[in-house]
Amino acid sequence: MFFSFLLTALLAITPVASPAGHAPIAAPRATASASLEPCKIYGSIYLETDPGRRSYCFGTVYVEPEEAFADLIVFKETNKLFADKVGLWADAPARDFADYVLFVTPDRGKADFAIHYTKVRSFAGCKQ
Template identity: 45%
Template structure:
């Protein structure tokens, strides 16, 4: 009797035990390209105490030639609907993205240059 129970249990065991799987391979897409998806309402965090709550660290560049993202500041949140078009919100609760602003370029995940021309807003590779 015990042998029958043992065989029945062994027959059901594969249904309950999931096979070990290898970790998913790292894709060829770099995380550095995520800044192209930053648009909409953006809150710029400057307090170092809240640096860990930000989704990325950004450096505000003074030269357009060296910026990863050329940003146009939109006055209306509804029109901030494309890459590089931001509505800078004064309230963290209303933001789609929270970015920490650093003064050190080497700490930044990407760099930003502000433009006055909406059609110049773009994401650079």
């Protein structure tokens, strides 16, 4: 038992050597807008409006009134099972049940990308 204790202590204090060129295990998420791809977001979405919870969100979005300037055209699905492609979003009842939590900002300059809601399901999708 004494030797297993010594082995455990030795493993606990020995630094783990990572192979060269590999990223650390818990790398922080980059905040640049280039790292966030709006064309891969679909499913259940919770839109956060509280500025105090902005740091807990996946990204920042601006709701564009004009379709021409939006990066993503979104159709609101009533059922999460039908929100299975890009631009098809289902409203999540709470943050914990959402696939993505996005912060809605009133300032276009602070957003990672812009969305526009459409009433036609076939128009939904990425504009890029």
